[in-house]
Amino acid sequence: MSVDKVPTYAKLAGDFRTAIVAGSLSPGDALPTENELAKRYQTSRVTVRKALNTLCSEGLVESHQGKGYFVLRPEYDRYSMRFDLVRPEHEIKYDRMAVIEAPPEVRSVLSLAPGSLVVLLQLALLQDGRAVASEDKYLPYGKGVPTIESVIHYADFPELADKRLSSYKLHCELRISAELPSPEHARLLKCDKTEPLLAVRRIILSERGETVGYGVAYLREGYGHISALSGYNGGNLKTGLRNA
Amino acid sequence: MSVDKVPTYAKLAGDFRTAIVAGSLSPGDALPTENELAKRYQTSRVTVRKALNTLCSEGLVESHQGKGYFVLRPEYDRYSMRFDLVRPEHEIKYDRMAVIEAPPEVRSVLSLAPGSLVVLLQLALLQDGRAVASEDKYLPYGKGVPTIESVIHYADFPELADKRLSSYKLHCELRISAELPSPEHARLLKCDKTEPLLAVRRIILSERGETVGYGVAYLREGYGHISALSGYNGGNLKTGLRNA
């Protein structure tokens, strides 16, 4: 007999992954039942389930209690991506720190009343002395945040903040668009007012869905492009990105 | 005794998820061993493993054979996103179909020799009669593709193609940038030549990593914004997007 180098569950999952990817199993098709597969592969139901759960988390199949497992349609519109505004080669230049009345866009995103105060932190990223990106960060001011200093310390946003802390509490939404710079940003980035910039808005949400921070980054051409990956390995971001 | 409505594995996973998210467990910390948890929760090792595997696939912890489970650092720079260029409310207007000599950018992406021919499919998306986006699609021409017609039929790209087929074979890479329209695209989109556009390049790769298609889409302001989500639920795209 052959040496069982590959675990049974991996072999089983591999067989069906291949069948689905190759098209011998089409979306909507039912897989054999767990008991049937346990017989066919001379193994236990637990092992069969482990294999099928793998396929589930890869987004290839779906289980329905009392019915069975069914092949899903591939989803072409899902992507995984990385986005770091700040990279090791950058120099961060803080341009402005101030407590200001929230502009309308910021009020709307942070759900603030008119006249509310926010802390504004404005910075530019330099690469080889040239400004390649900027970011305006806004944080609500007041409400249990006694000093400007503590807000500003917090204003670096989690990815820059103290990594030991319980920052799993936060998540983040990105909105990407193309814009021309405002006069202020044209000055900050030392770019022409007709240069198209990639605008990346970052909304930082607490575990309860409250917006706790808002950042608007502008990336200059050449510097500013973002990559994303899609694939049948939709279940796992790590895998998806390693392929890049 | 209380009714066991919540499965043991879910309770166990929930306890540790909470502890990690709340910060009582910090990145680098070791979790109790499987046997220890089995005792503590009065359950079997299989159930403990199911709980811990859940946390693994959520990206909260990592296992090391012979050592144990350890809490990971959150990754703020990972996002999941959807991107559909074509939506139900759009009318597709094909503008041009032709076999042309590949422009340099296309040659480079598709790894073609100078002078190679490609099929170009150029279309505009209309919403309420207004052009909101365009896309230029390029496919290698020749090599077992006998007729222009079959290439053009294929040129709609998988997300528009026959959904029954084994399209799990393909995956896709996106590159997003901000650009001003070329004169041709300004005409096609009926927009000003100073209007910043979101450029989304789509590279379609076969399972062997060969580029089989290339598309450049331009999205107009207002229409053109893309959203992405990050969070501790990094393991699963579906979950990530449902929170949106």
Added chain:
DNA sequence: AAGTGGTCTAGACCACTGA
């Protein structure tokens, strides 16, 4: 009622890490 997946047990043996 029969068949399906969902949860769970109490063992077992293996491969790997570290003292």
Added chain:
DNA sequence: CAGTGGTCTAGACCACTTG
């Protein structure tokens, strides 16, 4: 070497779907 996670078994009971 003892302890860890990785794989696996042969059952069991439950909840759900379908006839």
